[in-house]
Amino acid sequence: MTDRRTPLARARGLGSAKEGVHHWWMQRLTAIALIPLVVWFAVSLVMLSGADYQVVRAWIGSPLVMVMLILVIGVGLHHGQLGMQVVWEDYTEGAFRVAMIVLTKFLAVLFGLGAIVAILRIGFGG
Amino acid sequence: MSVANRPVHRPLSPHLQIYRPQLTSVLSILHRATGIALAVGALYLALWVMCAMSPRAYSTFQSFNTSLLGRFVLGGWLFSGFYHLCNGIRHLFWDAGYGFELKDAYRSGWIVVGVSLVATAVSWIVGLRLI
Numbered sequence: 001m002t003d004r005r006t007p008l009a010r011a012r013g014l015g016s017a018k019e020g021v022h023h024w025w026m027q028r029l030t031a032i033a034l035i036p037l038v039v040w041f042a043v044s045l046v047m048l049s050g051a052d053y054q055v056v057r058a059w060i061g062s063p064l065v066m067v068m069l070i071l072v073i074g075v076g077l078h079h080g081q082l083g084m085q086v087v088w089e090d091y092t093e094g095a096f097r098v099a100m101i102v103l104t105k106f107l108a109v110l111f112g113l114g115a116i117v118a119i120l121r122i123g124f125g126g
Numbered sequence: 127m128s129v130a131n132r133p134v135h136r137p138l139s140p141h142l143q144i145y146r147p148q149l150t151s152v153l154s155i156l157h158r159a160t161g162i163a164l165a166v167g168a169l170y171l172a173l174w175v176m177c178a179m180s181p182r183a184y185s186t187f188q189s190f191n192t193s194l195l196g197r198f199v200l201g202g203w204l205f206s207g208f209y210h211l212c213n214g215i216r217h218l219f220w221d222a223g224y225g226f227e228l229k230d231a232y233r234s235g236w237i238v239v240g241v242s243l244v245a246t247a248v249s250w251i252v253g254l255r256l257i
Contacts, residue, residue, distance in 0.1 A: 003131055028221060031214050038211050042204075042249060049253035053184050060178055073172055080165035087162060107169060115172035118179050 030079035061123040073115045081108040160206035167203040208242040
C-alpha cells in the first residue's frame with residue numbers, strides 16, 4: 001500500500017505524543033521526593049523491628065507517620081509504575097505490552113488507595 | 127512500494143552478551159533489577175499497612191516476614207532500596223550534567239556499592255539488636 005503522507009507527516013504520526021518529557025520529569029520529581037522519604041522509612045523500619053502489633057499500629061496512627069507513610073507509599077508506587085512502564089516498553093511488544101502496562105497502573109492505584117484507606121482507618125479509629 | 131515503506135535492515139549494535147561486564151554496565155543493570163524488585167516491594171509495603179488493620183491478618187503477615195524465606199526477601203528488598211536510592215542520586219547528578227568523566231563514573235559507582243552494602247549491614251545489625 002502506498003503511503004501518501006510525506007516523510008515528515010509519517011514521522012509525526014509515529015513520534016512523540018508530547019508526553020515523553022512529562023514521564024521523564026515525573027520520574028525525576030518523584031525520585032527527588034523519595035530521597036528523604038526512603039531514608040525516613042528505612043530508619044523507622046530499623047527502629048520498629050521486633051515491635052509487636054500494638055506498637056506498630058500506634059506508630060502507623062500517629063499524625064506525622066500517617067502523612068509520611070502515605071507519601072512513601074503514594075510517591076513510591078507512582079515512581080514504581082513509571083519505571084515499570086519503561087521496563088515493559090523495553091522488553092515486550094504488542095497487546096501483551098499494553099496489557100502489562102494497564103495492569104501495572106491499575107495495581108499501583110488499587111494498592112495505593114487500599115493502603116491510604118488502611119492508614120486513615122488506623123489513625124482515625126474504627 | 128514507496129521508499130518510506132521499504133523494509134530497512136540497519137546494522138544492529140552488539141548487545142549484552144558480546145561485552146565483557148564492567149562496573150558501569152553491571153551497576154546499570156542492577157539499577158533496573160533492583161527497581162523491578164522495589165516496584166513489587168512497594169505493593170508488599172501497601173499490603174503490610176492494610177494487614178495492620180487486623181491483628182489476625184498482621185500476625186499471618188509477620189509469620190512470613192520472620193520466616194527464613196521472609197528474612198531473605200526482606201533483606202533483598204533492604205539492599206535493593208539502599209542501592210536504588212544511592213544509584214538514583216548518582217543518576218540525578220548525571221541528569222544535572224555532572225560526573226560523566228570515566229574516572230568520576232567509576233568512583234561514584236564504587237561509592238554507591240560501598241554505601242549501599244554498609245547501610246544494609248548496619249540496618250540489619252541494628253534492626254536485629256545485635257549491638
